Amino acid sequence: MKKETPMSKAVLNNYRNLAETMSKELARRGHVPFYCETAEEALAKVLELIPEGASVGIPGTVTIRELGAVDALVARGNRVVHHWDPSFTPQQRDEARFEEMNCDALLVSSNAITKEGVLVNIDGSGNRVAAMCWSRGDRIFVVSMNKVCPDIESAIARVRECATPPNALRLGCKTPCAVTGCHAKNGCVSPASLCRAVLITEQAPTMPSGKKSYVILVGEPLGY
Ligand code: SF4
Numbered sequence: 752m753k754k755e756t757p758m759s760k761a762v763l764n765n766y767r768n769l770a771e772t773m774s775k776e777l778a779r780r781g782h783v784p785f786y787c788e789t790a791e792e793a794l795a796k797v798l799e800l801i802p803e804g805a806s807v808g809i810p811g812t813v814t815i816r817e818l819g820a821v822d823a824l825v826a827r828g829n830r831v832v833h834h835w836d837p838s839f840t841p842q843q844r845d846e847a848r849f850e851e852m853n854c855d856a857l858l859v860s861s862n863a864i865t866k867e868g869v870l871v872n873i874d875g876s877g878n879r880v881a882a883m884c885w886s887r888g889d890r891i892f893v894v895s896m897n898k899v900c901p902d903i904e905s906a907i908a909r910v911r912e913c914a915t916p917p918n919a920l921r922l923g924c925k926t927p928c929a930v931t932g933c934h935a936k937n938g939c940v941s942p943a944s945l946c947r948a949v950l951i952t953e954q955a956p957t958m959p960s961g962k963k964s965y966v967i968l969v970g971e972p973l974g975y
Contacts, residue, residue, distance in 0.1 A: 763788060766896040766970045769866065773899070776868035777966050781955035782892075784868075788970040793893055794818050796967050800891055801829065801856045808851030808886065809833040810879035813921075814860035814893055814974030830854075834878075852882040857890045859883060860974050862914045863898050863906035868966075870894075870952040871906035873915065873945070875924075880950035890955075890964045895973040903951060908934075914975040915945050 770786035777784040787793040797820050801807060807829050809815055816835075824831050832854055834847035851857065859879065863871040870892065874880045883890065900906040911934035919929035924943045927935035938946060955964035 763970050766968075769899065770896065770968045770970075773864075773866060773868055773968060776866075780868050780953065782868070782964045782966045785965065785967045786970070787967055790818055790969060790971045790973060793967050793969045793971075793973075794820060794823060797858065797891060797893065798823060798827065800889065800965055801858070803827060803829065805855035805888070806830040806832060807856045807858055808854035808882065808888075809835075809858050810848070810851050810882055811835065812858075812860045812879075812974065813918075814895065815858055817973050818893060820858060820893075848876070848878040851878070852886040854886070855888040857882050857886040857888060859890070859892055861892050861894045861898065862910040862975075863900050864894050864966075864968075865900055865902055865906050867902075869903055869906070870950075870966075871900075871903060871910060872950045872952075873907070873910045874948045874950070875945040877948045880948050883950060883952060884956050887959060887962075889962050890958070892964070892966045893969060893973070894966060895969045895971060897972045898974075907949065911938075911946060917975050919943075919945055 774784035785796055787796055807824055809821060809831060821831055832847055832850045834844040861870040861872055872880050872883060900909050916928040916932050919926045924945060926943050926945060927939050958964060
């Protein structure tokens with residue numbers, strides 16, 4: 752974690768207040784909310800929520816990898832299914848995408864979240880947003896407070912302006928934003944586009960019997 756300054760202390764204090772406000776909204780919308788000041792605390796919460804021995808599906812997410820959750824879960828003996836395995840063939844990647852949503856737990860982030868607890872995500876292949884709507888086990892969202900937006904419109908803009916351009920660079924996609932560093936005014940319709948499906952989760956979708964949707968808000972910046 753960065754060295755604390757009076758400014759960063761004020762930001763963290765504000766995040767704590769905002770997280771408390773948001774937690775009430777998240778609970779009202781059917782999620783079980785938590786606030787963790789640091790990534791380290793968030794990782795501990797993830798490991799507490801996922802039972803030892805549970806299989807864990809992790810779709811495309813930089814946040815979860817930055818958290819160190821993949822290594823920590825594997826080290827503990829959990830079976831982790833994730834299509835980002837660089838050794839996979841395209842067919843194996845597709846199978847992993849299906850299997851991720853069939854695991855005992857789904858571990859993801861969110862591209863943005865509104866201050867009223869609405870999760871906003873945009874996908875190219877759609878497997879991640881599909882799993883956010885319907886997956887077999889508990890769903891755990893880890894979302895850093897720097898992704899909080901005032902409303903749905905600004906949340907969509909955040910995904911397109913802040914999250915997608917670096918994602919396009921990471922994936923080597925030939926999108927306009929990969930060149931200009933920002934969303935093209937009229938978007939892009941092409942096989943390379945990372946913005947094909949928009950999911951606005953106003954409330955936790957109906958969960959399989961006995962399963963829960965957890966949202967862990969984190970004071971430390973994570974992901975894009
Ligand atoms: S619509 Fe196209 S240009 Fe705009 S952010 Fe998405 S991938 Fe980039």
